[in-house]
Amino acid sequence: MVLKALSISVVTLFIGGCFGGGGGGGGSSASISQFVKYSETPAGTTIAFTNAQTQEMTYTYNVATSTVTGFGAPTSVKTTGSVSETYDASGDLTSSAIISSEGTSLSYGAGDTQADWSLNPKVSLLTNAAGSEYILYSNPTLSGYDYQNYGVWVTGGGTGSGKVGSLSVGLVADSSIIPTSGTATYTGTSAGFYAGDSFDESHGANTDYFVNADIAMTANFAAGTITFATSNSVLTNDFVSTYSDSSGVLDLTGTLAISGNQFTGPVSNSGSLAGNATGRFYGDATEVGGTFFAQEPLPDKSTYIGGFGAKQSP
Numbered sequence: 001m002v003l004k005a006l007s008i009s010v011v012t013l014f015i016g017g018c019f020g021g022g023g024g025g026g027g028s029s030a031s032i033s034q035f036v037k038y039s040e041t042p043a044g045t046t047i048a049f050t051n052a053q054t055q056e057m058t059y060t061y062n063v064a065t066s067t068v069t070g071f072g073a074p075t076s077v078k079t080t081g082s083v084s085e086t087y088d089a090s091g092d093l094t095s096s097a098i099i100s101s102e103g104t105s106l107s108y109g110a111g112d113t114q115a116d117w118s119l120n121p122k123v124s125l126l127t128n129a130a131g132s133e134y135i136l137y138s139n140p141t142l143s144g145y146d147y148q149n150y151g152v153w154v155t156g157g158g159t160g161s162g163k164v165g166s167l168s169v170g171l172v173a174d175s176s177i178i179p180t181s182g183t184a185t186y187t188g189t190s191a192g193f194y195a196g197d198s199f200d201e202s203h204g205a206n207t208d209y210f211v212n213a214d215i216a217m218t219a220n221f222a223a224g225t226i227t228f229a230t231s232n233s234v235l236t237n238d239f240v241s242t243y244s245d246s247s248g249v250l251d252l253t254g255t256l257a258i259s260g261n262q263f264t265g266p267v268s269n270s271g272s273l274a275g276n277a278t279g280r281f282y283g284d285a286t287e288v289g290g291t292f293f294a295q296e297p298l299p300d301k302s303t304y305i306g307g308f309g310a311k312q313s314p
Contacts, residue, residue, distance in 0.1 A: 035171055037146035037283065043089040049169045052081030053280065054100040055291050055305065056165030059195075063160055067206040068195040071303050074293050075102055077264075077278045083149070083169045091141030093124055098135070098153065104163055106133055106153055119212035119234050119242060123151075123191055132157040136191040136210060138309055143188070147171045147283030150290075150307035152191045152210070164193050166291040166307040173281040175260035179221040186217040186288050188310030190230060194250060196302025199235050199243040209235035209243075211250060215308045217288060219258065226263050226288070228277050229253045230308075249273070250304060252294055263290075272296045273304060286312040 035047055058072035078101035086095045093114060097107040108114070111129040122142040127134040135153035138145065148170030156162015192211040198204055213233040219226040230252045233245035245251070249269060254277060256265030261281045268274035279290020289309040296302040 037171070038087070038140040039146055041087070043087060044094075046084055046086045046095075048082070048084045050082045051079050051172060052083045052098070052101070052167050052169040053077060053079045053278070053291055054081040054102070054165055054167045055293055056100055056102055056104060056163050057303075057305070058161065058163050059156075060161045061156075061208075063158060067204070068208050069206070071195075071295075071301065074295075074305070077276075077291060078102075081167060081169070083167070085149070087141070091139065093126075093137070093139065096126065096135075096137065098167065100165055100167070104155065104165060106135060106155065108135075117191075117212070118239065119210070119236060120189055120191070122189070123212070125239070130158075132159060132162075138189075138191070143309065144311060145170075145282075145287060145309055147173075147287050148289040148309050150191065150309040152193050152306045154193065164305060166192075166293070166305050168279060168289040168291050168307050168309070170282045170287075170289060173261045173283055173285045177285055178258070178261055178281055179285070181222045183221065184219045184286075185313045186215075186219070186310035187313050188215045188289075188308060189213065190215050190292070190306050190308035192250075192292075192304055192306025194235065194302070194304045196296065196300065196304075197249065199245065199249075203237065207237055209237045210239075211235050211245075211304070211306065213250065213306075215310050217310055219288075221258070224258045226256050226258055227254070228256055228265075228267055228292075252277070252292065252304075261285075263288075267292060267294060269294070272300070273302060275304075277308075279308070 057074040060070045081101040082099045115125045117123040117125045137151035150168045195208040213230040233250040252267040254267035256263040264278040267277045275294030277292040294304045
């Protein structure tokens, strides 16, 4: 159902207001070199990042049966995407434009809609006027992030094919400030896309869902590792009904290797869903964020992709 065109009648249940402006927004401009933190950025300023970490893949979809029929191979994780975003005085997103590292473009402006996501009000649901492109994108003010954003996006809803991708973006910490001893714990959330086994009786296999989950990570700087764990996943395939992952199918865990201001490594669930998570330290290294991808082997090929963000616990 997620990969069908999103109807305006569904969107209005969540609508937080349309927003004007094109991909670049209005007001003054700010480049990544000028960006300090979200809480210190004047309202109406367009923040432009050119270091977005993204990963994506193509998909095919049977609109008549509401099932995913296939995925292309995922791209490698790259950090050459771009994001521009503008926020008003209340911290609400007023315009956004995304170009992935592979060149996929999404933008939101006049005639498009923005709403708080029912599974996580700290994440915005952005939808184009046609209902065929949408992104779940964290709100830094509501999430308490000073230095980063994350999200997951879909194109081609209702057309039978398109792309699904993830992103993480922000002010990347300088490698020189990453500690070399001690530990730090980070907690936050993720936004993901899953297609595979059904999580409800009314849908069969190869149903597609958007997923919200909690994230917990602990860095051991002396060992050069950071653990990764998702939990408490909640899914929706129509932005109205919700389903809990009570069996922990989407609970991914792994120990990632830290290298400078980055980290990467394998993640998996208790079954055959396996892949990688990759991320970076942001700002003063009190925040982390990144993307993940996991997939079952053929013939099942259940697929889970998303972005995440977390902040150091007191």
